Amino acid sequence: MRDHAMQLLYDVEKAINQRSLSALADCFAEQAMLVNILGQRLYGREQICDYLASNFLLLHDKCLNYRLVHGFGLNDDNAILNVQKMCTDRSDNTQTGITTAPLWVITRTKERWRIIASNTM
Secondary structure, eight states: HHHHHHHHHHHHHHHHHHHHHHHHHTEEEEEEEOHHHHHHHHEHHHHHHHHHHHHHHHTTTTHHHHHEEEEEEETTEEEEEEEEEEEEEETOOOEEEEOOOOEEEEEEOOOSEEEEEEEEE
């Protein structure tokens, strides 16, 4: 499970830092749910990606780095990941005070592991 989790973190980070909405959408299950920092619930890949696209504008020249803090399998097809997200500039200098700890529930689909639920990105 750890290898799949690390691959998903890499894919999310790459999609965000390249501002690739299609690659980011592929990291979410079709029926995913995201609760943003304002407590709004977003349902489905399309609604989540519409919201995240607006966040791309806020990043300007910043990058996001994701690190797996802890993860464990619930069963063969589902796991929970505790992730640390840090914001850096393009020179990899961490932006002070811009760190969050998303919790992701991931699920195995036919093609790959995807995020099915998250409290922020």
